[in-house]
Amino acid sequence: GNSVTQMEGPVTLSEEAFLTINCTYTATGYPSLFWYVQYPGEGLQLLLKATKADDKGSNKGFEATYRKETTSFHLEKGSVQVSDSAVYFCALILLRGKFQFGAGTQVVVTP
């Protein structure tokens, strides 16, 4: 079946550190891949997406590359800020627009 696996959190970092959140997936076909971010007390917001193999999505300093050979879509940011503290969700889109979300990874950035 289809699934999304993310690294467990919380991930605790100091400000200006490098962030990587691993995401791997299993799916039939070649789904579009997404990263969403959820700030405390809010709904999910789209962070970036990639629709085909080797595409790189980027936004707000975050990047992720669609790797078909390793079925991965790891999220990276070179220098995190306290304001990046949030829960990050990896997701893929299934038939008829249904999303499969990972369990989420909490990121805590300390000053």
Add this chain to the structure above:
Amino acid sequence: NAGVTQTPKFQVLKTGQSMTLQCAQDMNHNSMYWYRQDPGMGLRLIYYSASEGTTDKGEVPNGYNVSRLNKREFSLRLESAAPSQTSVYFCASSAGTGGFEQYFGPGTRLTVT
């Protein structure tokens, strides 16, 4: 620009009570979705509506019903609430079902005692 709105923000129910969660979007989107979010489990799809007039079950539909009232509104009803339905509920919408991103509402935190 309101986007996706949900009411209420918080609700406490006793076991067996019923309630309806409301969702509306002002982006002229065709598709709408209801999720629940539980710790360590990400978001799970309850029901969705690919277009006005259609609804389909998602991953965890038991104990819920939905109504796509019109293109803007998609409600979720709990007929007889159970403690297992304590969760945060999110409504989302998208332009269609062909790979479009989803836009989420702020959520409803429901507690069933």
